[in-house]
Amino acid sequence: MATPPTRPALRARYERRRQEVVDAAAKVFALRGYHATSIEDLIEATGLTRGGLYHYMPGKRDLLLAVVDELMDPLLRRAEEILALPQAPEAHLRELTQAWLEHVASHRWHMIVFSQERRTLEQEPGWSDVRDARAHFEQLLADVLERGRRDGSFSMRDPQLGLLMLLGSVNYTPQWYDPSGRLGPEEIATRYCDMLLDGIRSAR
Amino acid sequence: MATPPTRPALRARYERRRQEVVDAAAKVFALRGYHATSIEDLIEATGLTRGGLYHYMPGKRDLLLAVVDELMDPLLRRAEEILALPQAPEAHLRELTQAWLEHVASHRWHMIVFSQERRTLEQEPGWSDVRDARAHFEQLLADVLERGRRDGSFSMRDPQLGLLMLLGSVNYTPQWYDPSGRLGPEEIATRYCDMLLDGIRSAR
DNA sequence: AAACTTATACTGAACGGACGGTATATGTGT
DNA sequence: ACACATATACCGTCCGTTCAGTATAAGTTT
Numbered sequence: 001m002a003t004p005p006t007r008p009a010l011r012a013r014y015e016r017r018r019q020e021v022v023d024a025a026a027k028v029f030a031l032r033g034y035h036a037t038s039i040e041d042l043i044e045a046t047g048l049t050r051g052g053l054y055h056y057m058p059g060k061r062d063l064l065l066a067v068v069d070e071l072m073d074p075l076l077r078r079a080e081e082i083l084a085l086p087q088a089p090e091a092h093l094r095e096l097t098q099a100w101l102e103h104v105a106s107h108r109w110h111m112i113v114f115s116q117e118r119r120t121l122e123q124e125p126g127w128s129d130v131r132d133a134r135a136h137f138e139q140l141l142a143d144v145l146e147r148g149r150r151d152g153s154f155s156m157r158d159p160q161l162g163l164l165m166l167l168g169s170v171n172y173t174p175q176w177y178d179p180s181g182r183l184g185p186e187e188i189a190t191r192y193c194d195m196l197l198d199g200i201r202s203a204r
Numbered sequence: 205m206a207t208p209p210t211r212p213a214l215r216a217r218y219e220r221r222r223q224e225v226v227d228a229a230a231k232v233f234a235l236r237g238y239h240a241t242s243i244e245d246l247i248e249a250t251g252l253t254r255g256g257l258y259h260y261m262p263g264k265r266d267l268l269l270a271v272v273d274e275l276m277d278p279l280l281r282r283a284e285e286i287l288a289l290p291q292a293p294e295a296h297l298r299e300l301t302q303a304w305l306e307h308v309a310s311h312r313w314h315m316i317v318f319s320q321e322r323r324t325l326e327q328e329p330g331w332s333d334v335r336d337a338r339a340h341f342e343q344l345l346a347d348v349l350e351r352g353r354r355d356g357s358f359s360m361r362d363p364q365l366g367l368l369m370l371l372g373s374v375n376y377t378p379q380w381y382d383p384s385g386r387l388g389p390e391e392i393a394t395r396y397c398d399m400l401l402d403g404i405r406s407a408r
Numbered sequence: 409a410a411a412c413t414t415a416t417a418c419t420g421a422a423c424g425g426a427c428g429g430t431a432t433a434t435g436t437g438t
Numbered sequence: 439a440c441a442c443a444t445a446t447a448c449c450g451t452c453c454g455t456t457c458a459g460t461a462t463a464a465g466t467t468t
Contacts (some may be wrong), residue, residue, distance in 0.1 A: 009438080014442090033324045035239030039428060050429090052444045060428070088444060090405075116320050120237040145404075156404040161387070161395050168376030169369045171369075176368060185363070191365050199403035200349075200366050202359040209416060218416085243454060255457085256418045264454065331443065412467075419460075427452085434445075 014056075021056045023048050023109075026067045030112035032119070034064050065126050068114050072133035075103045079140050089148030090197065096141060097170070098189040104173055105185040108124075111174045138167065154197075166196060206262040218260075224248050225260045228397075230271045236314035238268050238324070244339035248317075258350040269330050272318050279307045282343050293352030294401065300345060301374070308377055309389040315378045342371065370400060 005014050024045045028037050039060065043053055057063045078099045083092060105112055114130075121127045142163050148154035156162040169192055177188075209218050228249040232241050247257060261267045286299045294375065306316055318334075325331045346367050352358035359368040373396055381392075 003442090007438080007441070017443095019268070031323055033237070033239060035237060036324050037209045038426085049445055051432095051446075054429075055443065068344050107375075112323075116323075117237070119235055119316075119320075151387050152406055155406040156395075157398060158387075158395050161392065162399060162404050163370075164376070164380060165373045165396060165399055168374070169372040172368070172372030172375055183362075188365065191360075192369060193401065194361060195366060195369055195403070197403045197405045199399070199401045200352075200358045200360040201401045202356055206414090211415065211464070214416065221417095242452085253419055254455090255420070259417065259456075410468085415439105415462105415464075417445095417460100417462075421459105421461100423454105423456080424457105425453095430447105430465085431451080432445100434443100436443075436447085437439105438439100438441080 005199065014166045016058045021048075022066045023065065025063050026109040026113055029064065029067060030109040034113065034117050047082040060123040064113070064117065064121075064143070065124075067110055068121075068130050069126065070100065070115075071107060071110050071114065072130065072137060076133055078103075078139055079137060080143075083140065088094045089144050089153055093141075093148070093197075096144065097166070097193050098186050099171065100137075100170055101192075104170060105177060105179065108174045108177060110127065110178075111171075114172065115174070121162070125187070138163070162196070166192070170194075206258065206260060206266075208226065213243070219375075222260045226270045227265065229267050230313040230317055233268065233271060234313040234320070237395050238317065239298060268317070268321065268325070271314055272321075272325075272334050273330065275311060275314050275318065276334065276341060279304065280337055280341055282307070287344065287348075291355050293348050293355065296348045297345075297352070297401075298393070298397045300348065301370070301397050302390050304341075304374055305377065305389040305393040305396075308374060309381060312378045312381060312383075319375060319378070326395070342367070345370065346387075366400070370396070373400075 005011055019076070025037075025042055028041055028045045037060075039050065039053065041058075042063075043049060046053060048056075057066070080095055082095045082099060087095075089201060118131075122131075142159070143161055145154060145156075145159055149159055154162075173188065183191075209215055229241075229246055232245055232249045236245060238386065241264075243257065246264075246267075247254060248258060252260075261270070282303045283300055286303060287296060289301075322335075326335075346363070349358060349363055349366055350362075353360070353363055358366075377392065387395075
């Protein structure tokens with residue numbers, strides 16, 4: 001019943017398998033949707049049996065929280081690393097977007113689950129952390145845009161809408177991104193930033 | 205059991221109430237998610253009783269299909285109206301985006317349901333129509349961008365990614381759009397196009 | 409216009425099945 | 439021997455659906 005082993009020797013294997021279960025669940029949740037996924041589906045995806053599965057999770061809901069929990073943390077830490085270095089807003093924006101898209105690409109299923117279930121999970125215990133982390137990251141982006149506006153390098157009519165456009169573009173990416181496709185995350189990031197900064201109109 | 209009346213006198217009222225049921229369902233599906241929505245929730249949302257609800261729908265699944273079905277048709281017709289008039293690619297792009305965002309704003313719940321359930325509904329009977337209509341609309345947008353590239357008015361590094369950025373921005377809009385908010389659909393459309401065309405970088 | 413017949417709108421209880429979760433048994437490695 | 443991993447069978451509950459029945463409005467006959 002989801003009891004982590006006390007023996008240090010077995011701890012590592014347990015955590016590794018648990019992570020495999022979470023990742024497998026992320027993919028199934030993303031493809032079928034959380035509520036439409038039955039325990040039977042999770043069994044099929046993990047290769048375990050009913051009892052074995054419950055050895056690694058307290059319940060289906062906790063598995064969902066595990067999928068979205070700690071999803072934003074690595075990205076937030078990376079973002080703060082980037083912002084710690086003093087740079088022009090444009091450079092900050094480009095590096096943030098690149099780190100963000102690399103994260104999206106490597107956690108594609110988790111991101112889709114987040115988008116799909118964010119509404120059904122509002123006001124759920126443990127959910128507020130995820131939402132706060134998300135809001136925090138968006139605030140960091142907003143700050144960069146605002147800083148660019150203040151120092152004169154950006155001049156959007158509506159700062160808020162600029163952020164929303166960027167959020168929309170990146171958050172939509174998991175829907176079509178193909179790891180074996182033509183474009184990698186860093187190329188996508190570069191071109192998003194190119195378009196957001198200079199637009200697609202030909203220079204006249 | 206969801207049998208439309210044959211008598212012409214009652215047909216109108218039936219269709220009106222059925223539409224109310226579908227719209228109410230759209231909102232509940234959007235907020236809670238389709239699978240997480242119980243018949244009890246639908247009863248509460250519609251004001252009907254269990255049996256009464258089944259008078260207007262053959263089943264829960266059909267109700268979901270009704271929500272997304274015929275969602276794209278009005279937009280597609282409007283798009284073809286716009287494209288029938290000979291105009292410059294930029295004008296076409298701006299008008300398409302505006303019509304699109306007006307549609308998104310007035311069918312916000314339906315759109316959220318579509319985004320949330322598109323994966324769970326793949327390879328479902330009746331679903332291919334919706335997907336085809338969606339693909340058709342995206343193709344119309346892609347054609348406009350391509351026409352702009354050919355005649356020299358647009359010059360994006362990657363035509364496909366320009367489309368995906370626009371799709372992301374607009375498809376993300378229902379997630380934050382507030383009908384009583386500061387910005388209406390036409391203003392949002394204008395500023396999206398401003399940013400996509402000219403970027404947010406200050407003129408130097 | 410009154411009486412009658414049928415189509416339609418709605419009710420509420422009950423059913424059948426699926427689903428998440430648990431208890432218990434049996435290996436398996438330390 | 440003990441902790442841990444996995445297997446199997448089972449339970450209670452919830453949920454989508456059905457159905458027999460009632461009330462009312464629409465159409466028809468007299």
